Amino acid sequence: MLMTEIKEECGVFGITSPFTYDAATTVYYGLYSLQHRGQESCGIVVNDDGVFCSHKDLGQVNEVFQPQILSELGQGQIAIGHVRYATTGSADRANAQPIVVNHIKGSMAVAHNGNLTNSFELRRELELNGSIFHSTSDTEVIAYCITRARLHCDSIEHAISEAMKKFEGAYSLIIMSPAKMIAVRDPYGLRPLCYGITEDGRYAVASESCALDAVSAKFMRDVKPGEIIVFEPGKEPVSIEDNCSRSKQHTCIFEYIYFARPDSVIDGIDVHRARVNAGRILARTYPVDADIVIGVPDSGLDAAIGYADESGIPYGIGFVKNKYIGRTFIEPGQAHRESLVDIKLNVIASVVAGKRVVLIDDSVVRGTTSKRIVKKLRDAGAREVHLRLASPTFVAACYYGTDIPDTSTLIAANNSIDEVKEYIGCDSIGFYRTEDLPGMLDGRKTFCQACFTGEYPAGSPKVTGKYRFESKRGSEMKEYTPVKEGKVRELYEADGNMIMVATDRISAFDVILKNKIDGKGIVLTQMAKFWFDLTKGLVPNHVISTDVNDMPEFFRKPEFKGRTTLCRKLEMLPLECIVRGYISGSCWNAYKESGTVCGIRLPEGLKESQKLDSPIYTPSTKAEIGDHDISISYEESIEVLEKYYPGRGSELARKVRNLTIAIYNKCEDYALSRGIIIADTKLEFGLDENGELVLADEVLTPDSSRFWPLDGYEEGKPQPSYDKQFVRDWLKANPDSDYNLPQDVIEKTIAKYKEAYHLITGKTI
């Protein structure tokens, strides 16, 4: 998979040393080699004789740990670290790890890879007993369960063993106490964990063996499922197996297919060899007459070698990959991205031109990336493209620490193989068969394959919504009345949260509230949900659930269906942030008149519909100015925010600006791959109870954004759009109409909204 369509959540690394030294630097190198397991935040905690010194932040290892920061972490005999990818709306610093907790028996730091399936229940139990949580990650739940058990256990390792009896799901942990480092693996061994030793007697624990190699530690062995290993500086490790043999080993098979580095060995199986095996089996299952076999970098390459070897078709290097692209936090002013596929991957035309190509990739998630890659091969002259996938079709979500999404966004879960082939545009397609999975692992039969079969070895969460309302057994159904009614939605207060019900009214012009567009509310709610899900790794959002079962009973009536969202209560910032990625609409008029857009002077000679080098961010404020079309500058936004949040103006303005751009870029990238251009959009943010920024309001809907079809896009021309354009055009042509829109205009508008929704999500309303 090229575009990190699916992400591993985390990687962990720790070191103990018989002597005091610059342990942070060793952890830095360990984390650096685990960067593929998490790229959004990282952290290191150093233990100097029981005193913990930590640093963690958003960003990749080499960005966060500049030499100065590493030296400030000081020296010690133990240090642990973590790289993280956030899957649950929590890329914020509060969720970066390792987390450090101070309890009555001393300090403890925890680094976690995996996901508990019962964290909701455990968290509620802890909260009822007085625990106060500072983050939304389940690692804090793990930490509090251990510290609670520590109150009556004589050692940290016994407290961990006790707490493990409560944990369900996946966890590979490195825990640091004032005197020890402890490695822990869940009884299923879902996520990998291993340890090794350096020549001078330092023990290293890591998610993958490639990180041991990076610090010149000799691989000793994998941590067994359910095992606790205690490392004390200068002593031999001690194994505790109280929780071993509770279950059969079920290592995640997708580690071998995609997540892990090919130079790692997990539970005795070489990742590279597993991928080559997969390629060989694919060649036997789906033979084809072809001239060349190529793999999609990086995780398709090893399987391509296997396919070529088995089939006798020559192996070729068909792509050059740009290895130096970091993740999304793009500052304004940087070059705007056309498409990540185009930037990250280029076809070597001379290798594929005129050839029948077998293209090997590890998997297909939404199908958009594969579609683009196949097109690039055809554009480069490939005569035929036969796609072979080294994993079976995804049919279910992963609850064990990866972000394989629910079935609604998995193309193969919702379409036949022929339809997938049709969508991707290849000549033939072959997915690895589930019955062949043991063949990949040299015949091993027990492993987790839940995302391919829907059978979860370690169970699945009972509560999927973050907050499920208590049922109102025996009592009459509670009536709710809106606390606020607006153009776009009605707001209800509900048990400490908010219920948002999207209305069917047109929102462009207050005066025409009387007009209704049947079904608009559902499109807006479902589309916003889609974008909220897509961007949740970048910024937390306010959506708790759109599942009707998570709502109070009152909202389970047909009229609320599909248009109702359960949200966290937020304090909305007095700003709306508009990103203009293209010269469109009012932006074009302003530019024609003054050469400026929102106060920003643009280069001369721009054309209508032209893409801007870098999207322009224009905060607007209703609270301050009273008209959301009036823009203010970035500097003015600092002033406004400073007035409302003294001392935080610059920080909030900077975060809002960066996030707005990052969200726009991520969404635009996605939309382009689905054949839609996001010309401009409006985003709003709020602050949660901890004062952290949260994305809020209706995001990227046809009411607040301008979508153009990519097909037929031409610079210098007005674009057809999937938004309220019919309404605007009709009103312009009928200035004396008193805003009584004819039915056909209303119908055309909703048809466009639904078309955009279908194009973007692949689903129909």
Ligand code: SF4
């Ligand atoms: Fe791995 Fe899939 Fe199991 Fe998740 S569900 S642990 S990705 S095999």
